[in-house]
Amino acid sequence: MKVLLFGTCLVDTFFPEVGEATLRLLRRFGADPVFPQGQTCCGQPAFNAGYEDTARTAAAHFLSVFDGDAPIVTPSGSCAAMVRHHYPELFHDDPRMLAKARRAGERTYELSRFLVHVARAHEAGLRGRGTITYHASCHLTRSLGVREEPLTLLASLKGAAFVPMADAGRCCGFGGTFMAKLPEISCALAEEKAASVEATGADTVTGCDSGCLMNLADALRRRGSKVRVAHLAQLLAEGL
Amino acid sequence: MNGEERVRLFLENAAKAAAGTHLLPGPEALRDVLAGIVPPGVPVYCPGLTAAEEAVADLFPNRVADYADAAATVEEVFGAVAETGTLACASVDGRAVQAGLLPAHHVAIVRRDRIFAELDDLFAEVVSAPPTNLTLVTGPSRTADIELTLAIGVHGPERLDIIVV
Amino acid sequence: MNLGQTTLRFRQNSVRALEDVALRAAMKQAADTFGAKRAEAFAPVSDLEALRDRASGIRDEVLADLPRHVETFVASATRAGATVHRAKDAAAAREIVAKVLSDRGAKRIVKGKSMVSEEVDLNAHLEAAGMEVFETDLGEYIIQMAGESPSHIIVPAIHKNRRQIGRLFTERLGVPYTEDPQALTRIARGALREKFLSADAGISGANFAAADTGSLVLFTNEGNGRMVTTVPPLHVAILSVEKIIPSLSDLPAFLRLLPRSATGQAITAYVSVITGPRKPGDATGAKELHIVLLDNGRTEILAGESRDILKCIRCGACMNVCPVYRTVGGHAYGWTYPGPMGLILTTLLTGMAKSHPVVDASTLCGACAEVCPVRVPLVPLILQLRRRKVREGFPDPKERRVMAWFGRAAASPGWFSLGQRLAGIFWPLVRAVGGKDVAGRLPPPARIPFRRKAH
Numbered sequence A: 001m002k003v004l005l006f007g008t009c010l011v012d013t014f015f016p017e018v019g020e021a022t023l024r025l026l027r028r029f030g031a032d033p034v035f036p037q038g039q040t041c042c043g044q045p046a047f048n049a050g051y052e053d054t055a056r057t058a059a060a061h062f063l064s065v066f067d068g069d070a071p072i073v074t075p076s077g078s079c080a081a082m083v084r085h086h087y088p089e090l091f092h093d094d095p096r097m098l099a100k101a102r103r104a105g106e107r108t109y110e111l112s113r114f115l116v117h118v119a120r121a122h123e124a125g126l127r128g129r130g131t132i133t134y135h136a137s138c139h140l141t142r143s144l145g146v147r148e149e150p151l152t153l154l155a156s157l158k159g160a161a162f163v164p165m166a167d168a169g170r171c172c173g174f175g176g177t178f179m180a181k182l183p184e185i186s187c188a189l190a191e192e193k194a195a196s197v198e199a200t201g202a203d204t205v206t207g208c209d210s211g212c213l214m215n216l217a218d219a220l221r222r223r224g225s226k227v228r229v230a231h232l233a234q235l236l237a238e239g240l
Numbered sequence B: 001m002n003g004e005e006r007v008r009l010f011l012e013n014a015a016k017a018a019a020g021t022h023l024l025p026g027p028e029a030l031r032d033v034l035a036g037i038v039p040p041g042v043p044v045y046c047p048g049l050t051a052a053e054e055a056v057a058d059l060f061p062n063r064v065a066d067y068a069d070a071a072a073t074v075e076e077v078f079g080a081v082a083e084t085g086t087l088a089c090a091s092v093d094g095r096a097v098q099a100g101l102l103p104a105h106h107v108a109i110v111r112r113d114r115i116f117a118e119l120d121d122l123f124a125e126v127v128s129a130p131p132t133n134l135t136l137v138t139g140p141s142r143t144a145d146i147e148l149t150l151a152i153g154v155h156g157p158e159r160l161d162i163i164v165v
Numbered sequence C: 001m002n003l004g005q006t007t008l009r010f011r012q013n014s015v016r017a018l019e020d021v022a023l024r025a026a027m028k029q030a031a032d033t034f035g036a037k038r039a040e041a042f043a044p045v046s047d048l049e050a051l052r053d054r055a056s057g058i059r060d061e062v063l064a065d066l067p068r069h070v071e072t073f074v075a076s077a078t079r080a081g082a083t084v085h086r087a088k089d090a091a092a093a094r095e096i097v098a099k100v101l102s103d104r105g106a107k108r109i110v111k112g113k114s115m116v117s118e119e120v121d122l123n124a125h126l127e128a129a130g131m132e133v134f135e136t137d138l139g140e141y142i143i144q145m146a147g148e149s150p151s152h153i154i155v156p157a158i159h160k161n162r163r164q165i166g167r168l169f170t171e172r173l174g175v176p177y178t179e180d181p182q183a184l185t186r187i188a189r190g191a192l193r194e195k196f197l198s199a200d201a202g203i204s205g206a207n208f209a210a211a212d213t214g215s216l217v218l219f220t221n222e223g224n225g226r227m228v229t230t231v232p233p234l235h236v237a238i239l240s241v242e243k244i245i246p247s248l249s250d251l252p253a254f255l256r257l258l259p260r261s262a263t264g265q266a267i268t269a270y271v272s273v274i275t276g277p278r279k280p281g282d283a284t285g286a287k288e289l290h291i292v293l294l295d296n297g298r299t300e301i302l303a304g305e306s307r308d309i310l311k312c313i314r315c316g317a318c319m320n321v322c323p324v325y326r327t328v329g330g331h332a333y334g335w336t337y338p339g340p341m342g343l344i345l346t347t348l349l350t351g352m353a354k355s356h357p358v359v360d361a362s363t364l365c366g367a368c369a370e371v372c373p374v375r376v377p378l379v380p381l382i383l384q385l386r387r388r389k390v391r392e393g394f395p396d397p398k399e400r401r402v403m404a405w406f407g408r409a410a411a412s413p414g415w416f417s418l419g420q421r422l423a424g425i426f427w428p429l430v431r432a433v434g435g436k437d438v439a440g441r442l443p444p445p446a447r448i449p450f451r452r453k454a455h
């Protein structure tokens, strides 16, 4: 099955290892991933900051690059939420684009959702190691409603132990442009999150959004923490 | 919900809200219960507006005419709501609802046939002609304004006793 | 006490709050306690979603034809014997209240907690007119004594610990020192009892107003709301127009939702339903009841794209779960209403020019909308305000330049790759210019971006 991989601008620019892990996973589970080279960013930073025209430009570009019928898979809850929920809003008064946006939204899968519901990766008996805790990022859970899938995948890792963190669903303070506009509050929130991570005693913290994980990694580093931060795709790919 | 269940649920919820609860087998027991709840000799406001109030008024030798001077108010109230363990106090028949507010101890007599199952049932009864004042009372007066620590008895009663007859 | 709007300095305010260790601990404790209690209180409610739908539906119904509901309320309340005043703005509301009081020679005023009175800065105005105003909610009483403003809408003095309050009571009231909350509460009870009994007038807010009966509804716990509305001979209630619900029989839905959402109680200790002043044969109620219905921009909000914020019933649940609010507290927002609901209302009521930084005070995490009992679409409303902020030209030029560049890069893979390459080359510079708080938290760009490996 052909799937279109939307890497996201963050993964593309900062975390190619997450993209590579995603590719390996998709291939292992029988998909034929294609990375459209024309892709850029979903437009979320502009959308969230109120730059609607800019966001619309980015969205239109995305829709032309990801045109077709193949499922679109992305290792990011918040970018998937952008496409699924906000693209239709951006084109609400343009019937042709609206139809396109809706179709793209329906075709868009956040990676863990694809891995559980389509690829059934949790039945593959992947290996894992160590003690893992998980940050349930905001748009993934509240906007997309993806709550169980990452936990199902983690639970399926043979040889790894899962420990839940307190308030796993509380915002880490990343918030895209929030981090740049109100850095002090953002830092304070990330610190609190990092403390929750450390309190679990886990050696690895994972999640489904590179932005949050980046923010968290910084806060953990500042604390001098040895906890490893890895995207769920990385942990799963390591167990292949 | 039948009458028995309503009474049970009302008392259970009222007790959860820190009210003292008393269920009487018959009207005769009212005097005994009141004697046990209200310390002898304290100034009591008991307006004597209903038969039940009339019947117990002579229990209180130090009965005062002004609720502002009373340490306890003993009165029959308009009704109650089982859903929340709430008393409904209403300014009907010349009743001073604030008499259940100023004294530190409020003793409310509730007739079991005046216990509504849900809040909606109470409001359905009053909506066509609400009294000047309808006050729902659930437990004693309370606050958590200092360090979120519960303190009982701020401006209203610190003790609420409910007697179902 | 309203100390002048400082919303434009949201960031500076928040930095100051972040440095206040005691405040942060107290805020977190309050937010967590209320958050946990809220969840606990709703656990036994089996049909919660249906209940939220119903309450939300009632609020929608009100907003669909607010002027008609206001007319009905005015007619009903008048029929019940109240005098209803319509106040266009804050100044009008202050004037009306001051005139009602001074015409009757009222000098000593007891006051229940009312956010609307804070919104119009009523106390300062009445005090300037020579009246003594006593806040009677315990938290407000402490705050007033200390000359401060509330930091939390439900527990206004949350930022003060028991020792500070004990010392304050000793200093101001001349009582022996104690730090036992129960004992402090008893002291306040004694001090305020005398005020209630000697007051010329009481001022209250209202949580709801029923159009069909003209009733005012107040949810309280301490009993001061009951005192203020029944003990003095004159009662002045001030509320904003959107507090109206069509019928008194709609109240149960809100009785079930509001206290649970606010403090995690199944119901508040007291709910007062006041229909007109004392009538012949009554022994309860103020002899005169004046109701001031405040518009202060609501009609304009109603006509615009943000009208759904008027559904809000001020439970505070959205604040307690807001990561920003629970970290910086209420003072940072710089005006009467804090948190997600507050930043929206502040911007709409005081204008973008006086408040635009606060529309950024959200990570858009959505925790607020998840708990709102009446389904106020808080995240879409915040996004709308951000769009308006951009349309009206408030963001700084640097941000606009970055966004313009971003737009170009997002629409063109060539520019995008160039951007990636430049970011890599100029990374040390970006770090230096961006400062340690922002750029210092980003990792350096990958040497080879994913796109060049993804074949």
Ligand code: SF4
Binding pocket: C261, C311, C312, C313, C314, C315, C316, C317, C318, C319, C341, C368, C371, C372, C373, C374, C375, C376, C378
């Ligand atoms: S917006 Fe909703 S959650 Fe927030 S205060 Fe209003 S009613 Fe409560």
